[in-house]
Amino acid sequence: MVSNRCKLAVRDELKKLGLHFIVVDLGEVEIMENITFEKREMLKKGLLESGLELMDDKKAILIERIKNIIIEMIHHTEQEIKVNFSDYLSEKLNHNYTYLANLFSEVQGTTIEQFIISHKIERIKELMIYGELNITEIAWKMNYSSVAHLSTQFKKVTGLSPSHFKQLKDKRRNSIEDI
Known part of the structure; x- marks a missing residue:
């Protein structure tokens, strides 16, 4: 869910x-x-x-819990994301992060880090479309070290700079379920 x-x-x-x-x-x-x-x-x-x-499989349930914690933190929390996700996941799920990361990669075919980045980029798109925050505020809110870091990651994932994305009339976002 x-x-x-x-x-x-x-x-x-x-x-x-x-x-x-x-x-x-x-x-x-x-x-x-x-x-x-x-x-x-x-x-x-x-x-x-x-x-x-x-889901009945304990590993599948654990993967869903990883996804849900990340989604909750990125999409459903209004506070600034100021946590280390690896520590947060380990603490929340009471498992070693290396175990969680290896399990996630094995089953999902992608890393937890890539999953987090994909969701952060979708959240950034959403925040840009709403237009309530400028790019500096978004970078701060999403725990990027700088606007340059956010911009580099955004372009790597979307192929567009944040400013070019903002200019597009047809701003394409993905649903959380499709990420």
Whole structure:
């Protein structure tokens, strides 16, 4: 689950099955009662129809948790990002960062760093489109050491400089699910 819409879809499926939940959060659901095999299969089917997947594999669950922590931090936090992601992920998930990084790369075919950069660039696009912050403020907010560093990374990912992107009429952004 990477958005509030996903959380709503999961809640709806749980309610349809008469299941009571304590938590429905990004990538995580805690149900009050034990779930029968039949209800589990019905939940799995209902989630698939909504474009979601019920995960049983511990490694897949851990990867989803990594993604959700990064997405939450980049897209759903209004405060400035002033954390070291490797330390933050290790602390939050109670695993060594090297293990998390190797697992993520093995399963996703990309590094955690590249995943973070992709999401930061999408967030930067969003902030530029809104026009409430200038590029210096965006660089500060997104924890770049300088505007030059942000600009270099932005151009490497998009092929455009931030100023050229800002001038485009058709500003293309990707949905969080597509990154």
